[in-house]
Amino acid sequence: MNKIETEFLDVPxxxxxxxxxxxxxxxxxxxxxxxxxxxxxxxMHDDSxxxxxxxxxxxxxxxxxxxxxxxxxxxxxxEHGKTILPHIRSLVKLSMNRxxxxxxxxxxxxxITDKLYRVCSPHIKHKPxxxxxxxxxxxxxxxxxxxxxxxxxxxxxxxxxxxxxxxLADLYARQHLDKLVYxxxxxxxxxVQHGYGHLMDTNHINxxxxxxxxxxxxxxDVRYFFIRDLEKRTAVYRARLEEVFEEKINQYYDGE
Amino acid sequence: MMENKIxxxxxxxxxxxxxxxxxxxxxxxxxxxxxxxxxxxFIANPxxxxxxxxxxxxxxxxxxxxxxELLERYSVFFDRITEAVLNDMENKDQxxxxxxxxWHRAVLEDRIEDVMKKQ
Numbered sequence: 348m349n350k351i352e353t354e355f356l357d358v359p360x361x362x363x364x365x366x367x368x369x370x371x372x373x374x375x376x377x378x379x380x381x382x383x384x385x386x387x388x389x390x391m392h393d394d395s396x397x398x399x400x401x402x403x404x405x406x407x408x409x410x411x412x413x414x415x416x417x418x419x420x421x422x423x424x425x426e427h428g429k430t431i432l433p434h435i436r437s438l439v440k441l442s443m444n445r446x447x448x449x450x451x452x453x454x455x456x457x458x459i460t461d462k463l464y465r466v467c468s469p470h471i472k473h474k475p476x477x478x479x480x481x482x483x484x485x486x487x488x489x490x491x492x493x494x495x496x497x498x499x500x501x502x503x504x505x506x507x508x509x510x511x512x513x514x515l516a517d518l519y520a521r522q523h524l525d526k527l528v529y530x531x532x533x534x535x536x537x538x539v540q541h542g543y544g545h546l547m548d549t550n551h552i553n554x555x556x557x558x559x560x561x562x563x564x565x566x567x568d569v570r571y572f573f574i575r576d577l578e579k580r581t582a583v584y585r586a587r588l589e590e591v592f593e594e595k596i597n598q599y600y601d602g603e
Numbered sequence: 604m605m606e607n608k609i610x611x612x613x614x615x616x617x618x619x620x621x622x623x624x625x626x627x628x629x630x631x632x633x634x635x636x637x638x639x640x641x642x643x644x645f646i647a648n649p650x651x652x653x654x655x656x657x658x659x660x661x662x663x664x665x666x667x668x669x670x671x672e673l674l675e676r677y678s679v680f681f682d683r684i685t686e687a688v689l690n691d692m693e694n695k696d697q698x699x700x701x702x703x704x705x706w707h708r709a710v711l712e713d714r715i716e717d718v719m720k721k722q
Binding site: 525566568569570571572573574575576579583 | 646649658661662664665668669678681682684685688689
């Protein structure tokens with residue numbers, strides 16, 4: 348289990364490959380998924396990108412706990428329960444209301460979340476932005492900060508854990524060995540890869556480098572069919588993806 | 604050498620058409636494919652430019668690997684080939700060939716046993 352960096356945003360190579368190989372810029376992807384976090388979706392379920400984004404962060408709890416069980420913050424909201432609970436109850440009630448559409452529920456949920464945020468904001472110690480590097484700033488939404496507060500993880504830890512959930516090596520190894528598991532972060536990523544959010548650089552998709560990358564990827568299952576162990580298959584895929592990314596894709600970025 | 608059953612093959616019109624237009628003997632085309640298939644070599648040299656017959660063969664193999672029973676029964680051979688390739692042994696194709704020869708013998712023995720049990 349990879350260690351989760353707590354001080355700064357640490358982009359793992361697997362995540363960088365998943366994004367840049369498909370012409371998606373890492374900051375654009377992170378900003379999109381953060382903007383899609385909907386606190387109300389913690390209490391309801393639908394098949395929207397908002398649901399996937401929210402569940403993606405919550406699901407990465409497991410990754411953090413396995414890597415560093417002591418990382419959970421010490422802050423609890425118990426003593427502010429009286430002011431917080433009514434809003435939580437409203438969200439639960441809203442989630443059970445069958446007369447609203449999913450979009451309406453989300454909109455009404457956002458209004459309740461705004462009220463909740465006003466109550467909780469004095470207890471949120473994190474700034475509403477984070478720097479990916481000196482030049483790139485990510486804006487953190489109210490919903491995202493609330494999800495962080497409720498789950499007692501800092502935005503940095505949560506984003507770092509989320510990035511570790513997105514790996515093409517893991518995705519294809521699982522797919523080829525028929526061992527797929529629910530992974531909301533990957534679900535959101537696949538929607539972006541299929542065009543959601545219009546983040547993909549179409550010029551990149553037309554490069555020879557990208558076509559060579561895809562051709563190579565398409566042969567993985569055949570080339571490594573004899574490796575039946577998931578961990579070993581993932582490691583082999585990872586090594587080859589890094590190799591072919593360096594050879595075919597990085598050239599394109601370097602040439603810009 | 605296995606018995607040649609090529610006369611029993613059903614040639615589809617598109618295959619015959621391609622052969623006739625370009626003056627190819629169906630037998631020669633199939634022979635070229637057969638001669639190019641070597642799974643131990645492919646396992647050891649997956650990037651070889653001349654790999655297309657092997658990739659087609661593995662595509663056929665993949666459908667058989669959906670059987671849990673087969674995977675469990677012969678997992679030891681998969682593991683040994685994996686070890687040989689991942690540890691970057693010298694003469695990988697030779698090692699893979701030896702393992703596949705053993706695997707082949709094990710499959711034939713199992714089939715004989717299955718037939719005996721049914722009688």
